[in-house]
Amino acid sequence: MDADQAKELTTVEANLEAGPGSNPSQEGNHLQADKGFSLVDQVKKAPRVVVSDDQYDFSWLEEAARCARREGKRFSLIDSGLLPPEKIEWLAERGADIYSSDEAQRDFRQLEFIGQSAKRGGSILAYFYRGTLTADAAEGILGSLGNLGAQGTFLHLATREKDELELIVNLGVECHRGGSWLVYYHRASLVEELVNLADTGTWLHLSSQQIKTDEDTKFLLELVKICQLRGGNVVLYLENELPVIFLNDLIKHRAFVVFPSQLYDFRSPYRPLQDQSRRMRLDFRAYYLYPRLFS
Known part of the structure; x- marks a missing residue:
């Protein structure tokens, strides 16, 4: 069996497991929605919630950040480098504390913009x-890190x-x-x-x-x-x-x-x-x- 046939078989098996008349894409959407509602519920109950940017759809991260601000809680987001910088800025400005590192491979200029957004949003940027x-x-690294700190x-x-x-x-x-x-x-x-x-x-x-x-x-x-x-x-x-x-x-x-x-x-x-x-x-x-x- 070649790779394409195996892929087709996997897809058929997934459709069969989903049950007759079911739509896998719809079920995926329902799962994402359940995860999203669960995240917002956690934010309401816990004083602080920590998640990674690759765990949820962006819309749910945004909703969780807004909810945390309304509830007076802290919402901490681990920046894995997955999201484009403007989306990280958007979340920071809505109150999400951003935890980034050199493993996310962000340009220092991007980090400066994220830090400015965090200031406007009353959140923080932490960089490891x-x-x-x-x-x-x-010399160049120290200068860039110093600019971030300043x-x-x-x-x-x-x-x-x-x-x-x-x-x-x-x-x-x-x-x-x-x-x-x-x-x-x-x-x-x-x-x-x-x-x-x-x-x-x-x-x-x-x-x-x-x-x-x-x-x-x-x-x-x-x-x-x-x-x-x-x-x-x-x-x-x-x-x-x-x-x-x-x-x-x-x-x-x-x-x-x-x-x-x-x-x-x-x-x-x-x-x-x-x-x-x-x-x-x-x-x-x-x-x-x-x-x-x-x-």
Whole structure:
């Protein structure tokens, strides 16, 4: 059986499964409508809904964004690069928070227009750049990212080498100037270069696995103070247990500690701290899509 015959057979089988007298295209439309109504219903019930632009027809994404605005909820759209930029702009202007990245392969000029639409719509553009940043190749990229930050885009970057950390300090400065934040996820050792980032008001996401000595705990508390002075903060992901006294100090200083999802036993000394941290609300602009996701 050749490919064309197989394709025809698949089509016949689909029509047979649909039942006598049924119209597959109509059934497809009904399925899309059911999905769309379900999305709008989610928006009405949940404080925040996250979807990708390839999950629903554009008309339903637009309706969901409008509904979220009416209900005072947040509607977050992952930009996969599927939709043309003008449609992403349209959704941003209607209140959809846009989460894009270099994986969507958007031109920086397109991103600037999307960011401007988000400003007009009272939404945000968050952009995660995972590409290379080296002194030789990064000048143009850094300039473009800096322009986005200066226009109010929330920039996200993950673990960089020391020389790259020095390069991205200016991104924190531009974001601060534009009224947004640089959000930086760091899984490497604590290094002095983080101080310069903290001084720009960057939000630093760190792992407890990097806290190994008393000097590390003192350094982290200092980072918290510096970040907060400039409008940023530290988010510490507890991936291994740290001294209770230190965690208590962190929470007292209004840093964010993300405990494991599983609750500690009520007899554990960590349980009161976990309960306290769960009552602290992390600003949605300070993380990329999900607060428990450590990129």
